[in-house]
Amino acid sequence: MEKSLHLLRQSEWRVIDQSAVGIHFHPLQSFGTDDTLCASVGTGHAPATARTWVHHHTIVLGIQDTRLPFLEKGREFLEQQGYQSIVRNSGGLAVVLDEGVLNISLILPETEKGIDINRGYDTMWHLIQQMFADFADRPIEAREIVGSYCPGSYDLSIDGKKFAGISQRRLKKGVAVQIYLCVNGSGSKRAELIKQFYEIARGGEETRFSYPEIVPEVMASLSELLNQNFTIADVMMRLLKELKRNSDFLYAGQLNDYELELFPGYYQRVIDRNEKM
Structure with missing residues (x-):
């Protein structure tokens, strides 16, 4: 951890806060933005950057999800529930994004020796632990929570209930460590939606890839777990406090001129990948 x-x-x-404008931009733009930031930070055209973002009524699928035998039926079900679905370019499986889920991307430059993949995960885990250090009696663990959606060895949980998942994206000597934090709302209701999606999209067929058997009760939001009515803004304040504590200079920024030139190309790649899927 050290x-x-x-x-x-x-x-x-640099902090690029897009947590309040999610309804006005497409989720694919978020993934195009993180790729742009990786290329910029990785090549020294920008400092380390934290980007925060919220999207409404969106299911983000992983590459493996696109191989489900009845994917279109599953997507139709999600649409009927009021959710759009897109495919992301980092690892993992289906996750729910809505107005109660805060996404944080830490974009870091790779050093000469490179950033070991676990160091990236540990960095995000440590950040979240520090953000909620005032709840010392409710330790945040990093381990796979079986029965959760998008399970992985760095699922973040309290008392065995998952509230966050971490993924990574590496590009042009830049590393984006991305986390979704279920801040408020019902974690089990989100899990129930993904459970139904898999049941429909798998259609009872045997698949080469082992999709998760979701148990909604193993997922919860931070508000549920810590018995507090957290808002996205509350968690943003905790994040900014920690970043300030870990830097000499913290400032709010936007994409610089170099990044604005790069963005259309990376955004188009994300669009093309989704159309291909």
Whole structure:
């Protein structure tokens, strides 16, 4: 864990906060933006950057999900429930994004030796632990929560209930460590939606890939787990406080001129991948 502290410690942190404008931009733009930031931060055209974002009524599918035998039926079901579905370019399986889910991307430059994949995960885990350090009696663990959607060895949980998942994206010597945090709302209701999606999209057929058997009760939001009515803004304040503590200079920014030039190309790649899927 000690090495991960060094990654969180940066001389400057730029914060691009898009947590309040999610209804006005498409989720695919978020993935195009993170790729742009990877290329920019990785090549030294921008400092380490934290980007926060919220999207409404969106299911983000993983590459493996696109191989489900009845995928279109599953997507039709999601649409009937009021959710759009897209495919992301980082690892993992289906996750729910809505107005109660805060996404945080930490975009870091790879050092000469490179950033070991677990260091990236540990950095995000440490950040979230520090953000909620005032709940010391409710430790945040990182381990796979069987029965959750998009399970992985860095599922973040309290008392065995998952509230967050982490993924990584590497590009042009930049590393984006991305987390979705279920801040408020019902974690089990989100899990029930994904459970039904898999049941419909799998259609009872045997598949080469082992999709998760979802148990909705193993998922919850931070508000449920910590018995607090957290808003997205509350968690944003905790994040900014931690980043400030770990830098000499914290400032709010937007894409710079170099990034604005790069963005259309990366955004188009994300669109093309989704159309292909």
